Amino acid sequence: xxxxxxxxxxxxxxxxxxxxxxxxxxxxxxxxxxxxxxxxxxxxxxxxxxxxxxxxxxxxxxxxxxxxxxxxxxxxxxxxxxxxxxxxxxxxxxxxxxxxxxxxxxxxxxxxxxxxxxxxxxxxxxxxxxxxxxxxxxxxxxxxxxxxxxxxxxxxxxxxxxxxxxxxxxxxxxxxxxxxxxxxxxxxxxxxxxxxxxxxxxxxxxxxxxxxxxxxxxxxxxxxxxxxxxxxxxxxxxxxxxxxxxxxxxxxxxxxxxxxxxxxxxx
Amino acid sequence: xxxxxxxxxxxxxxxxxxxxxxxxxxxxxxxxxxxxxxxxxxxxxxxxxxxxxxxxxxxxxxxxxxxxxxxxxxxxxxxxxxxxxxxxxxxxxxxxxxxxxxxxxxxxxxxxxxxxxxxxxxxxxxxxxxxxxxxxxxxxxxxxxxxxxxxxxxxxxxxxxxxxxxxxxxxxxxxxxxxxxxxxxxxxxxxxxxxxxxxxxxxxxxxxxxxxxxxxxxxxxxxxxxxxxxxxxxxxxxxxxxxx
Numbered sequence: 049x050x051x052x053x054x055x056x057x058x059x060x061x062x063x064x065x066x067x068x069x070x071x072x073x074x075x076x077x078x079x080x081x082x083x084x085x086x087x088x089x090x091x092x093x094x095x096x097x098x099x100x101x102x103x104x105x106x107x108x109x110x111x112x113x114x115x116x117x118x119x120x121x122x123x124x125x126x127x128x129x130x131x132x133x134x135x136x137x138x139x140x141x142x143x144x145x146x147x148x149x150x151x152x153x154x155x156x157x158x159x160x161x162x163x164x165x166x167x168x169x170x171x172x173x174x175x176x177x178x179x180x181x182x183x184x185x186x187x188x189x190x191x192x193x194x195x196x197x198x199x200x201x202x203x204x205x206x207x208x209x210x211x212x213x214x215x216x217x218x219x220x221x222x223x224x225x226x227x228x229x230x231x232x233x234x235x236x237x238x239x240x241x242x243x244x245x246x247x248x249x250x251x252x253x254x255x256x257x258x259x260x261x262x263x264x265x266x267x268x269x270x271x272x273x274x275x276x277x278x279x280x281x282x283x284x285x286x287x288x289x290x291x292x293x294x295x296x297x298x299x300x301x302x303x304x305x306x307x308x309x310x311x312x313x314x315x
Numbered sequence: 316x317x318x319x320x321x322x323x324x325x326x327x328x329x330x331x332x333x334x335x336x337x338x339x340x341x342x343x344x345x346x347x348x349x350x351x352x353x354x355x356x357x358x359x360x361x362x363x364x365x366x367x368x369x370x371x372x373x374x375x376x377x378x379x380x381x382x383x384x385x386x387x388x389x390x391x392x393x394x395x396x397x398x399x400x401x402x403x404x405x406x407x408x409x410x411x412x413x414x415x416x417x418x419x420x421x422x423x424x425x426x427x428x429x430x431x432x433x434x435x436x437x438x439x440x441x442x443x444x445x446x447x448x449x450x451x452x453x454x455x456x457x458x459x460x461x462x463x464x465x466x467x468x469x470x471x472x473x474x475x476x477x478x479x480x481x482x483x484x485x486x487x488x489x490x491x492x493x494x495x496x497x498x499x500x501x502x503x504x505x506x507x508x509x510x511x512x513x514x515x516x517x518x519x520x521x522x523x524x525x526x527x528x529x530x531x532x533x534x535x536x537x538x539x540x541x542x543x544x545x546x547x548x549x550x551x552x553x554x555x556x557x558x559x
Contacts, residue, residue, distance in 0.1 A: 058461055059424075
C-alpha cells in the first residue's frame with residue numbers, strides 16, 4: 049500500500065485516493081477518502097483515519113468514564129457522562145440480583161451529586177448507555193478537584209505509554225483519574241500541588257496538537273529531564289506517535305491510571 | 316423592480332467601489348463563544364454575524380427526537396440594533412423562513428445518521444445587517460459546525476449573485492438588493508460540488524440565470540478559501556500545510 053502523507057484537514061478535504069480502508073472520521077466518496085472532522089490524518093497498513101481536534105464525547109462500549117449522579121428512579125440511577133445521552137446505572141449492579149426497591153435504599157449507596165468512575169457496559173444506537181461499577185478500581189470517588197476537558201484531548205493528556213500523566217502526577221504529588229469522556233478528577237495532599245496539576249492539564253488541553261508539549265510541561269513543573277521514565281521529548285512531532293484514537297491503548301492507559309489511584313502508590 | 320439610479324458607474328465600479336466580480340471583505344473568527352461547542356464570528360462587508368453551535372445534545376422535548384438520525388434546530392435572528400430602524404426582537408415571518416432555509420442548506424453536509432436520538436442547535440445572530448446576511452449566516456454556521464467537531468461531508472459556503480444594471484455581479488449588498496434587478500443566494504458544497512441552497516428574487520432570462528448561478532458558485536469558492544484559512548489558523552496556527 050502506498051504511503052500517505054500526514055496532513056491537516058478540515059471536513060471535505062481528501063485524505064487519500066485509492067484503495068484505503070476508511071477507519072475513523074472519514075468516508076469514501078468514489079475513489080477518494082474524505083475527512084469529516086478537523087484534525088490530522090493518519091494512515092497505516094490497516095487503513096486511513098483522521099485524529100479529530102474538536103468534538104464532544106460519544107459513548108463506546110468498555111470506555112471508562114467519570115460521571116455525576118443526577119437522580120434515581122426505583123430501579124436505576126441516571127448519570128451525567130458529559131455526552132448527548134444520559135447514562136443509567138442499574139440498582140442491581142450494586143445490590144445484586146435480589147435487589148428489591150421495597151427493601152433496599154438506593155439513597156444509602158449513591159445520591160445526587162456523587163461522582164463515580166464507571167465502565168460503559170452496554171450501548172448501541174437505539175438505547176442510552178448502561179454503566180457498571182463492578183470492575184476493579186471503579187466506583188465512587190470520595191474527594192478531588194473535578195475538571196472537564198475536551199474528550200479529544202484525553203489521549204494527549206495520557207501521553208505515549210502514560211508519559212504525560214505520569215510526569216504531572218510525579219511532579220505535583222497528585223493522583224489524576226481520567227475518564228474518556230473528558231472528565232478528570234485530581235486529588236492531592238496539598239492545594240499547591242493540586243493547583244499546579246490543574247494548570248498543567250489546562251495547558252495540555254489548550255496546546256494538545258503542538259510539538260514538544262511534554263518538554264514544556266516538564267519545564268512548567270520544574271522536572272529535570274532524567275527524572276521521568278518513558279521520556280518522549282526526543283520526538284519533535286510527539287503527536288505523530290501518540291495513539292490518540294486507539295481505543296485499546298487508551299483503555300490500557302486508563303486502567304493503569306485507575307490502578308495508580310487506588311493502589312498503595314505502587315505502579 | 317424599478318431602478319431609480321445607476322448602481323454601476325462608467326468605470327465599472329459598484330455603489331461601494333467594488334468591481335462586478337469582487338467580494339466584500341470577509342473575515343471569520345473561529346471559537347469566539349466559550350460556552351458553545353463551536354462558534355464563529357463573520358464580518359462579511361458591513362455584516363457582522365455570530366453563529367454558535369451546541370451539540371449533539373439531548374433532545375427536549377423527547378418526542379422530537381428521531382430514532383435513526385439527529386435533528387438540527389436552527390434559529391436565525393436579527394438583533395433589534397442590526398438595522399437602521401429598530402427591528403422588533405420577536406421572530407418575524409422572514410426570520411422563520413430564513414431559519415428553515417439555512418437548516419436545509421446545512422443538513423446535506425452534516426452526517427445526521429452518526430448521532431441518532433440527538434439534536435444539534437445552531438444559533439445565528441445578526442449583529443449588523445447589510446444585505447446577504449443569510450449567506451454570511453450559512454458560511455459562519457458551517458464553520459461553527461466544523462469547530463464543534465460534528466461529522467460533516469463537506470463545508471458549506473454561501474454567496475449571492477445577482478443582476479444590477481443588467482450586469483451579473485457577485486455578492487449583492489443591501490443597496491443592490493433593494494434597487495437591483497435580481498438577487499440569487501447560493502449555498503454550495505465545494506468539494507462535493509453540490510448546491511444546497513438556491514433562491515432567486517427578481518427576474519432573469521435562462522442565459523442570465525446560468526451565468527448568475529456560475530458566478531454565485533465562483534463566489535462560494537472564494538468564501539470557502541476564507542473559511543478554510545480561518546479554521547486552519549485556529550487549529551494549526553502557523554503550522555500550515557503538510558506534515559511529514
